[in-house]
Amino acid sequence: xxxxxxxxxxxxxxxxxxxxxxxxxxxxxxxxxxxxxxxxxxxxxxxxxxxxxxxxxxxxxxxxxxxxxxxxxxxxxxxxxxxxxxxxxxxxxxxxxxxx
Amino acid sequence: xxxxxxxxxxxxxxxxxxxxxxxxxxxxxxxxxxxxxxxxxxxxxxxxxxxxxxxxxxxxxxxxxxxxxxxxxxxxxxxxxxxxxxxxxxxxxxxxxxxx
Amino acid sequence: xxxxxxxxxxxxxxxxxxxxxxxxxxxxxxxxxxxxxxxxxxxxxxxxxxxxxxxxxxxxxxxxxxxxxxxxxxxxxxxxxxxxxxxxxxxxxxxxxxxx
Amino acid sequence: xxxxxxxxxxxxxxxxxxxxxxxxxxxxxxxxxxxxxxxxxxxxxxxxxxxxxxxxxxxxxxxxxxxxxxxxxxxxxxxxxxxxxxxxxxxxxxxxxxxx
Amino acid sequence: xxxxxxxxxxxxxxxxxxxxxxxxxxxxxxxxxxxxxxxxxxxxxxxxxxxxxxxxxxxxxxxxxxxxxxxxxxxxxxxxxxxxxxxxxxxxxxxxxxxx
Amino acid sequence: xxxxxxxxxxxxxxxxxxxxxxxxxxxxxxxxxxxxxxxxxxxxxxxxxxxxxxxxxxxxxxxxxxxxxxxxxxxxxxxxxxxxxxxxxxxxxxxxxxxx
Amino acid sequence: xxxxxxxxxxxxxxxxxxxxxxxxxxxxxxxxxxxxxxxxxxxxxxxxxxxxxxxxxxxxxxxxxxxxxxxxxxxxxxxxxxxxxxxxxxxxxxxxxxxx
Numbered sequence: 157x158x159x160x161x162x163x164x165x166x167x168x169x170x171x172x173x174x175x176x177x178x179x180x181x182x183x184x185x186x187x188x189x190x191x192x193x194x195x196x197x198x199x200x201x202x203x204x205x206x207x208x209x210x211x212x213x214x215x216x217x218x219x220x221x222x223x224x225x226x227x228x229x230x231x232x233x234x235x236x237x238x239x240x241x242x243x244x245x246x247x248x249x250x251x252x253x254x255x256x
Numbered sequence: 257x258x259x260x261x262x263x264x265x266x267x268x269x270x271x272x273x274x275x276x277x278x279x280x281x282x283x284x285x286x287x288x289x290x291x292x293x294x295x296x297x298x299x300x301x302x303x304x305x306x307x308x309x310x311x312x313x314x315x316x317x318x319x320x321x322x323x324x325x326x327x328x329x330x331x332x333x334x335x336x337x338x339x340x341x342x343x344x345x346x347x348x349x350x351x352x353x354x355x356x
Numbered sequence: 357x358x359x360x361x362x363x364x365x366x367x368x369x370x371x372x373x374x375x376x377x378x379x380x381x382x383x384x385x386x387x388x389x390x391x392x393x394x395x396x397x398x399x400x401x402x403x404x405x406x407x408x409x410x411x412x413x414x415x416x417x418x419x420x421x422x423x424x425x426x427x428x429x430x431x432x433x434x435x436x437x438x439x440x441x442x443x444x445x446x447x448x449x450x451x452x453x454x455x456x
Numbered sequence: 457x458x459x460x461x462x463x464x465x466x467x468x469x470x471x472x473x474x475x476x477x478x479x480x481x482x483x484x485x486x487x488x489x490x491x492x493x494x495x496x497x498x499x500x501x502x503x504x505x506x507x508x509x510x511x512x513x514x515x516x517x518x519x520x521x522x523x524x525x526x527x528x529x530x531x532x533x534x535x536x537x538x539x540x541x542x543x544x545x546x547x548x549x550x551x552x553x554x555x556x
Numbered sequence: 557x558x559x560x561x562x563x564x565x566x567x568x569x570x571x572x573x574x575x576x577x578x579x580x581x582x583x584x585x586x587x588x589x590x591x592x593x594x595x596x597x598x599x600x601x602x603x604x605x606x607x608x609x610x611x612x613x614x615x616x617x618x619x620x621x622x623x624x625x626x627x628x629x630x631x632x633x634x635x636x637x638x639x640x641x642x643x644x645x646x647x648x649x650x651x652x653x654x655x656x
Numbered sequence: 657x658x659x660x661x662x663x664x665x666x667x668x669x670x671x672x673x674x675x676x677x678x679x680x681x682x683x684x685x686x687x688x689x690x691x692x693x694x695x696x697x698x699x700x701x702x703x704x705x706x707x708x709x710x711x712x713x714x715x716x717x718x719x720x721x722x723x724x725x726x727x728x729x730x731x732x733x734x735x736x737x738x739x740x741x742x743x744x745x746x747x748x749x750x751x752x753x754x755x756x
Numbered sequence: 757x758x759x760x761x762x763x764x765x766x767x768x769x770x771x772x773x774x775x776x777x778x779x780x781x782x783x784x785x786x787x788x789x790x791x792x793x794x795x796x797x798x799x800x801x802x803x804x805x806x807x808x809x810x811x812x813x814x815x816x817x818x819x820x821x822x823x824x825x826x827x828x829x830x831x832x833x834x835x836x837x838x839x840x841x842x843x844x845x846x847x848x849x850x851x852x853x854x855x856x
Contacts, residue, residue: 184295188318190345193326195784206852207308207350208807218788223324223347224823226793245790245854247823250807252306254345284395288418290445293426307408307450323424323447352406354445384495388518390545393526407508407550423524423547452506454545484595488618490645493626507608507650523624523647552606554645584695588718590745593726607708607750623724623747652706654745684795688818690845693826707808707850723824723847752808754845 194219197256201230203238205252212246213238216256223248294319297356301330303338305352312346313338316356323348394419397456401430403438405452412446413438416456423448494519497556501530503538506550513538516556523548594619597656601630603638606650613638616656623648694719697756701730703738705752712746713738716756723748794819797856801830803838805852812846813838816856823848 197216204212204225213236214227227244297316304312304325313336314327327344397416404412404425413436414427427444497516504512504525513536514527524547527540597616604612604625613636614627627644697716704712704725713736714727727744797816804812804825813836814827827844 184291185298186295186319187298188326189320190318190324190326190347191320191784193318193343193345195786198785198787208852212853218790218793219786220789220791224790226788226790242855243793245793245856247848247851247853248347249349249849250852251347252308252350253312253347255342256345284391285398286395286419287398288426289420290418290424290426291420293418293443293445348447349449351447352408352450353412353447355442356445384491385498386495386519387498388526389520390518390524390526390547391520393518393543393545448547449549451547452508452550453512453547455542456545484591485598486595486619487598488626489620490618490624490626490647491620493618493643493645548647549649551647552608552650553612553647555642556645584691585698586695586719587698588726589720590718590724590726590747591720593718593743593745648747649749651747652708652750653712653747655742656745684791685798686795686819687798688826689820690818690824690826691820693818693843693845748847749849751847752806752850753812753847755840755842756845 190223191219191221193256194223194225194254200256202227203255204246205254206246206250207252208250211238212240212244214240214244217243220248223251223254225251225254290323291319291321293356294323294325294354300356302327303355304346305354306346306350307352308350311338312340312344314340314344317343320348323351323354325351325354390423391419391421393456394423394425394454400456402427403455404446405454406446406450407452408450411438412440412444414440414444417443420448423451423454425451425454490523491519491521493556494523494525494554500556502527503555504546505552505554506546507552508550511538512540512544512546514540514544517543520548523551523554525551525554590623591619591621593656594623594625594654600656602627603655604646605652605654606646607652608650611638612640612644612646614640614644617643620648623651623654625651625654690723691719691721693756694723694725694754700756702727703755704746705754706746706750707752708750711738712740712744714740714744717743720748723751723754725751725754790823791819791821793856794823794825794854800856802827803855804846805854806846806850807852808850811838812840812844814840814844817843820848823851823854825851825854 194216198218199215201213202216202225204214204227206212212227213230215230216225217228218226225246225248227240227246229240229242294316298318299315301313302316302325304314304327306312312327313330315330316325317328318326325346325348327340327346329340329342394416398418399415401413402416402425404427406412412427413430415430416425417428418426425446425448427440427446429440429442494516498518499515501513502516502525504514504527506512512527513530515530516525517528518526524545527544527546529540529542594616598618599615601613602616602625604627606612612627613630615630616625617628618626625646625648627640627646629640629642694716698718699715701713702716702725704714704727706712712727713730715730716725717728718726725746725748727740727746729740729742794816798818799815801813802816802825804814804827806812812827813830815830816825817828818826825846825848827840827846829840829842
């Protein structure tokens with residue numbers, strides 16, 4: 157006999173972050189969901205636009221379900237005005253959009 | 257003997273995103289709920305209006321329950337001022353409205 | 357033997373959206389709760405007033421527990437300045453009031 | 457054998473809305489809690505003051521745990537400047553105070 | 557055999573409002589926590605300062621875990637400019653501070 | 657047979673407030689976490705800086721997981737401009753920083 | 757017979773803070789997540805940029821899942837304009853970015 161509770165686990169994680177595909181075949185699809193796109197974008201350069209009007213350019217080194225992000229300086233020669241100089245953690249509630 | 261917990265799973269997911277139809281026949285209907293409309297709109301062009309007064313036009317490539325959205329450039333010839341140039345993730349809390 | 361958990365389900369859904377009547381006879385009444393009124397208003401014209409001072413007139417095609425709403429153009433001849441031209445999803449956190 | 461979970465239900469509902477009296481005799485009292493006062497005020501006239509500086513006068517027809525409220529026009533002869541003309545749903549996050 | 561779940565109840569309530577003392581002897585103390593102070597202040601006069609710069613003076617008739625408060629007029633002769641004229645519910649997210 | 661659920665309790669409390677050390681040896685450390693520092697600061701003078709630009713000086717009499725704080729007047733001779741005159745509850749969402 | 761619930765615990769903690777690696781091999785990666793970077797940065801100097809335009813320089817003495825942080829003065833000779841003078845708790849919702 158087994159009393160397993162996989163449904164709770166999946167539901168809670170899906171509810172919190174939207175990053176796990178629903179198991180049920182007839183649930184919403186949400187193709188290319190925002191956090192899935194961030195996952196695919198790891199280790200590539202992005203521009204993050206903030207509510208204060210500034211933009212930050214760097215390699216996406218990490219993120220979480222709140223859209224908090226970590227940007228690393230690129231190793232490209234020369235840098236743009238927007239490029240981060242050091243590893244920078246940006247709190248998600250400041251983010252307007254991310255160009256990938 | 258079975259100890260199944262479907263009610264918890266459904267309730268939690270409905271509570272978090274409102275995208276799953278309630279099982280009970282006499283629950284609220286909510287016809288054409290916002291996230292259902294987004295689901296039906298996947299892969300078609302939309303205009304997203306933000307709180308900063310800007311508008312962003314593109315193909316809806318994805319979304320999640322926070323109304324975070326992913327827009328892709330359209331493949332139409334010529335582009336409007338509002339059209340996104342690259343794949344763009346918009347954080348949901350900036351969204352005022354989405355025209356589908 | 358049965359291990360049913362209806363109480364969790366009801367409590368969670370009530371906690372999240374307030375749209376289900378409490379089972380207990382002596383719980384709060386909340387007559388004509390906001391989401392119940394929206395439910396009754398489906399398929400009829402409403403005006404949604406937003407925090408940016410704009411108003412949007414259309415047929416209420418859907419809503420969810422965050423007060424995200426979907427408006428469709430009316431099929432009335434002539435249209436007012438406020439009438440939506442296309443199906444429009446409005447994110448609930450922009451809403452000040454809804455006239456039904 | 458019975459595996460009942462009343463404690464979860466009560467705790468969750470109390471945590472979400474504060475409208476149910478705690479069962480334990482030595483818990484907080486919170487006499488005349490805000491939502492209890494709204495419950496007692498149903499079907500009587502109230503003035504709702506919003507963050508945008510406006511005030512709305514009407515009969516309290518409903519409310520929920522977010523302090524979303526529904527106001528109906530009064531049937532009094534003559535109406536004040538503040539009186540609602542139609543049934544009006546006000547989203548709770550706009551509310552500053554309610555005079556009962 | 558007993559399947560009791562007291563820990564969930566306590567943890568959830570503590571997490572939501574911070575008003576119940578943790579059971580564990582080595583948990584945080586939080587002496588004189590904000591909601592405990594409100595509880596002790598019931599039925600005495602307080603001044604509530606709001607984010608819009610206004611102040612409201614009255615007898616604390618109730619409160620909840622969101623710091624929503626209910627103020628009643630005092631029965632003192634004469635009234636100050638700040639004193640509430642009727643029973644007033646103030647939504648907690650407008651509150652800056654409460655002088656007790 | 658025992659059906660204990662200690663893991664839920666711990667996880668929920670840690671998730672809500674971050675004040676309990678994770679049990680697992682390889683979980684995050686978070687040395688000197690903000691609420692732990694507040695706990696250690698109880699009964700000593702602090703300055704609380706608010707978003708409206710004001711500062712409030714007093715003895716930290718209590719706090720909770722939302723960073724709601726209770727300040728008491730100090731018993732020092734003379735008082736600074738910033739010192740609270742009465743016991744003051746400050747709602748956490750107004751707090752920018754606390755100097756301990 | 758054993759009724760263990762490890763999945764709930766893990767899911768809840770991951771949902772709340774994003775700091776624990778998902779167990780499932782095909783879950784999201786989120787390499788170098790924001791809170792992981794803060795964990796690695798403990799005891800080293802950081803600059804915290806706030807929404808009010810100020811910056812605060814100090815040794816990261818602690819943090820939690822809301823990005824509340826604790827800064828200690830550095831022991832470097834001389835101090836910059838931005839350096840904190842005392843142990844300072846910064847509430848996370850004020851944070852724009854953290855340079856590590």
